[in-house]
Amino acid sequence: MKHFLEELGDLKQRLLEMGGLVESAIYRSIVAVVEKDADQAQQVLKNEARINQMEIEIDDLATRLLALQQPMATDLRFLTVAIKINNDLERMGDLAVNIVERALSLMQEPVIRPAIDIPQMAKLTESMVHKSLDAFVRSDVELARAVLLSDDAVDDLRDGIYEELIDFMQESSDQVRPGVNLMFVARNLERVADHATNIAEDVLFLVQGVEVRHHANLKP
């Protein structure tokens, strides 16, 4: 039993390590967009393989723990949630790569006007990612709820950015291509925020159990 608990601790530790890599990838991808920083962009591309590798290892560890013995209801919930969080983190890593690809295109296009709200949207999204992982580590229900509340603010920022970019593209045909790239940056950030929201929901499920999801029924 002690062995099993140690393995659960190891799983948590690895998820946090992966979370750190993903947070850093998102941060760098936005620096690459806003400051046209090619080094940061390359760093994200370089770290992608490591994130993908970690996802496979974490998935295998969680699956092995599921197989190892019949886990108690609480551990079972933890393991299924760990598999989901792992998947969310890996997708966030992919989204950071998508943002970097847009950043690399933007570096070859004239800067016409900075997309003012993208850094603000990025800051809020990064804070959601960080809080959702903190909520997971500390089983902190309040923090998880704070993440869910931020999701609407991210959607509002995105809507504002879209409208601003459409105006921008309508002004001149030169601005269509950079406008499209910035639009996809905002779209990818919004999806990162959605994954942070998924993690926060999973934390609520983990801590509060069946009450959160009305139709969950863990008893046979």
Next chain:
Amino acid sequence: MKHFLEELGDLKQRLLEMGGLVESAIYRSIVAVVEKDADQAQQVLKNEARINQMEIEIDDLATRLLALQQPMATDLRFLTVAIKINNDLERMGDLAVNIVERALSLMQEPVIRPAIDIPQMAKLTESMVHKSLDAFVRSDVELARAVLLSDDAVDDLRDGIYEELIDFMQESSDQVRPGVNLMFVARNLERVADHATNIAEDVLFLVQGVEVRHHANLKP
């Protein structure tokens, strides 16, 4: 043991039922875009709640079966794959809703030129979804591999559509807003194809076991 096998059969049946709903949502969403058909759009929005409800029920059933007894390695793989396929299907349902939202915007904008390759991209994507589910039901490795091969063709179609739409938006400022909407339709279709690819990869993992994923290790 018979009871457990019956439950596994039930789980498979429900996943297929959900797959049918999702396939129909994707099909209708594209009809809504291409034919500006508001009835089909409404139908997709109406069915969304049912797809979300099915996801929760399937997730609960799979989690309950994991808890019920210590499953054999094969059943364990089946259950973890079922949870992933369920998640992919639910996301495809969300993507169909995203496409419908774009369709509803497009209905209020002048049709300037049809986006010729979107129906073709949709047809290929729908066929990937159908084949990936067929591959799952029949444990058909060849069919799963065919899905993986189609993913590149979908990406090529998307690239062509993006370039065509950028030209289109550069031609006139009236075309920016419908161009953006059609771009997001293509982007959502691409993501549907990515989820079908995930399902095909899961089928390969399910049928071929550890060989597909080099780092998998199901033995304790």
